[in-house]
Amino acid sequence: MKHFTKLVLGAALGAALAGATPAFADLKMGVAAEPYPPFTSKDASGKWVGWEIDFMNALCADIGEKCAVEEVAWDGIIPALQAKKFDAILSSMSITEERQKTIAFSNMYYNSLPVLIGPKGADKDISPAHLKGKNVGVQVSTIHAAYAKKYFEPAGAVIKTYETQDQVNADLAAGRLDYILADGVTLDDFLKSDQGGCCEQKGAVPYDEAIFGVGVGLGIRKEDTALQAKFNKGIADLAANGTFAKITEQWKLTGKLKLPGAK
Amino acid sequence: MHLFAAAVPLWTLLSWGDQGYGDELFWGACHTLEISIFGYALGLGLGLLGAVGKLSSAGLLAKGLNGYTTLFRALPEAILIMLLYYAGTDALNGLFALVGIGALQVSGMVAAIVVLGAVQGAYSTEVLRAAIMAVPKGQIEAAEALGMTRFLRFRRITLPAMLPNALPGLANLWLNITKDSALVSLVGFTELALATQQAAGVSKRYFVLYVTAQAIYLAISQTSIAGFGWAERRLRRGQRGPVAVP
Amino acid sequence: MRWEWLPDYLPALAEGLLITLEVLVVSVVAGFALAIPLALAQVKGGYLARKLAGAYCSYIRGTPLLMQLYLLYYGIGSLFPLIPGARENLMWLIRLDAIYYVILAFTLSFAGYEAEIMRGAFLSVPGGELEAAEAMGMSPGLVLRRIWFPSAFLKVLPTLTGEVIGQLKSTPLAFTVPVQDLMGVAHKVMQDTYRIYEPLLFVALVYLALTYVIVQAFGRLERLVPQRRSV
Known part of the structure; x- marks a missing residue:
């Protein structure tokens, strides 16, 4: 009984430390925690899959970052980005003037009607x-x-x-x-x-x-200009080396998506 | 009618592994229990500090604690959780920066625990305060007469004596937090409610999956009720039953 | 903090507040009415009625309201396509606005919680009072109406304030289905303005005010009822 308080405080502190991870380990991508096929959805084995997930993996490999998915509610995804819950929004978010008043975007990586x-x-x-x-x-x-x-x-x-x-x-x-x-x-x-x-x-x-707007981009905080430049370079690389076309082919979306670099 | 024919059978839908959602629901339930347990513990810690603070001071501290318990208990949990989730992360990041840990990111789970714990703390404060006040004064005075220090008195006398009084209230709070934990699904933390929603969204089997999830919640609450009943009987051992006043 | 959106949305917020109040009032009144038979079934009913009513209360009190609402709205909705010819014959049912599901879910929930309290209150009425009434030749229905229910109700009256406030605090969940209650409108503001704190704070303030009004109103109601307190 006398260890009651210690136990409680210790447990709470332990939980807090166990869950707090250093930011430099990963680039965290905010994904809306809902099925949005064929772009982002969780399959029955509990893994995130989709065109956009494949794009994320290719992009992160290209820019030399280790990326991880962070789930978040769609309706609070912009406030969560600003509250630094993750580093970028990867959730089929269109680049619009209205949103650009609040956050910045990478260049577009796809568009559809x-x-x-x-x-x-x-x-x-x-x-x-x-x-x-x-x-x-x-x-x-x-x-x-x-x-x-x-x-x-x-x-x-x-x-x-x-x-x-x-x-x-x-x-x-x-x-x-x-x-x-x-x-x-x-x-x-x-x-x-x-x-x-x-x-x-x-x-x-x-x-x-x-x-x-002008298509879908990665949403980032306005001050993260270095990350923006990195993303833009990565997107240009993937467009130049045919990765976009390849992923789009794999998901049988050829002709349905407008991709970067395509006229 | 084609839906009946095309739909996967129930046992496949709820099976373990890559075909079904049994494992997703199970891990969702584990997350629900995890954030509930740690949130509850955090709430108890806050509640204990709050109760002692309220009882042993009259000035600014007591006023502040009153404000905390009144406000947090008057506001709808859903709104409080959303507000704390977004604003609280900012605050925690600031706090970490302040103590020099620097660039720490608060994970969704920690945020969920802290938010639930903060809400729970307000209710725990009131339950524990009432329980402490119900400890007979004579017991504490006796301890004082024996020369026990304030802290020792609290640890050896007040705390064990008030626990049976507090238990029914604390049991209620535990049941509430397991249910309130579903509200963090609104901010995107994948516990049982959100895991169910995601599974339902993909498989389109909303009805079956929601019924299954509710069965899990019900199992948690019924087990808890039985557990707290057992604990109360144990703690009340040796306590005299109601004594008839002559 | 930026509040320039507030004037534009005030009319919508006021409408949302009315919907919230409608949900609250209807669910409390209907839920209380439903709680009486549920409590009586547990106190006086046969084996089956007792078990069923007890199981119902355990279910309502043991699962999150959010899940109950989802089951009612999306769960039942997902069954409509399975009914042959539903689109032709049951369109009125399918097109029932989400607000009715919200009211139903909240009513069922309030009934579950209140039945538990009413059960205790019914049990606490001294048996002698009921026997005396029976001995006077009153029918069971009349005993309930004239003696049993009134004294049980007086006993729960002080707890009713807390129960109603608890119910009020659940009402923001309505926004999780397509309903434009106060929280739903605030949610719309968040969507339109990309601001999250201000609309939430506004809703929080309105709820605080509502809580205050309810506490005052019930305090007045309690003072109106003469009670003999024997301590």
Whole structure:
């Protein structure tokens, strides 16, 4: 009994020291802790896999860093970066003017088109006016949520916001949503799944660069200019030596992604 | 109907290894227990300091402790955990820098433990304070008369005497922290709730996986209730039952 | 600290607050109503009723509310595509707004916690009072309505404040499903402005104010009820 206090304090201190790791050991990459196939998702063996994970490994090998995935909630990923929980955001985050007010980005490493999907049927009209009264699902804090807010909400669509993309997909399959606006490549993956059998692509929405930005980049803290330069050099290397094309081929995404260096 | 046909069987879904999510849920549950245990221990430590501080001072310290317990117990846990998770990491990094350890990064697990412990500490303070106050004054005065120092008195008399009083409250707090630990899934730490969500998101088997996860939570809480019941019976050994007042 | 977003979002935040209050009030009232039969089943029910009600309370009190809400909303949602013809015939059910799931989950939760308290209160009413009422020729229903429930209710009244505040503190979880409650709107602010502390702090302040109001209101209610305290 007399060791009670010591035990408690010792245990707490031990836990704190065991968990605190020196920052120089790894470059920590913040990945949203949710399935976002084919870019980042955890397979049934508990490993992170995907196009973006392969890109990360190639990039880190190129710039001579040892990288590790740090899981984080998507909606708090920018504050977590600023709170130094990790060194860079690797989570299909588009480079937009709005985000650049807060953080910096590397050059883009891929881009793909935002599309609208919905239940199978003849109705392919995706003009904002046609979506009046329809439920449109988007993931919180995304360029797609911003687009829906600017174009669909004023036209009378009901925007439903979710924490994760898989929840949006699940509610379209459940019939609670009429449309999803999200990245075309990840939605493609969903449409090919059993659950996505309900639905089909309706078309790409007109590209608004002010909202959608210029593609996906690694998000970094504004002061980390050395890291930014390193990343940019790595991305240029991977584009020059054909690594991007190779990874994209492996994930059967050739032609679906716009890659750095490609015209 | 194609969903029935295409879906993997339940035992594969929950199996151990590369095919199923049994191992992911298991490790998630381990993380839940880990952050709960360490968060609880940290909370108890804070609570003990807080209770003693509240009882033995009247000035600024007591006011500050009052503010801490009132505020932390009045705010929704979800909001508190999110606020502390982001702001607390900044503060911890600053603290590490201050004591000269320098470039340390706080891992998700430490952040989760510290956040849960800080919330828990406020509740523990109140439970322990009430338990200490319920220790008969005569016992402490007797120890004083025997010439025990303040610290010795606390360690030998107050602490063991108050523990049975505190146990029901502490048991409740333990049950609360195992449930509150699910809230750190909101900031992206992969314990049982988030491991389940991720598994459900990939496999699309939301219903089965959420039911399974709840069964695990229920097993944890029922085992704990049984354990605390046993501990209380042990601690109350030798204590007199309620005595009828003549 | 930057607060220039606040004026733009105040109307939405006010609407969110109304939804939060709606969830709180409906779930407390409905949950309490549900707690009475749950408690009675444990006190007076047969073997099966006692076990079932007890198991229900253990489940509610032994698992996180967040998981209960996920199971209700996403778990049930994932079953809809398995029902043949659901899209044609059950559209009203499928299209039920997420707010109803939130209210249901919170009601079921409050009932589980409150039933445990009501059970103790029912048991603590002296048997002699009930026997006397029976001897007067009152039917069991009348005994419950006139004697048993009122005295049990008076006993739980002081704990009700804490229970309601506990429930209030759970309401921010509504934002984890697509509901625009106070926390949901604050979440939207975080998404639009990339600021996290200010919206969270704002919500925290509103919750503190609500807690204060509830404590005051219940304090007044308690003083209105004459109680003979025998100590």
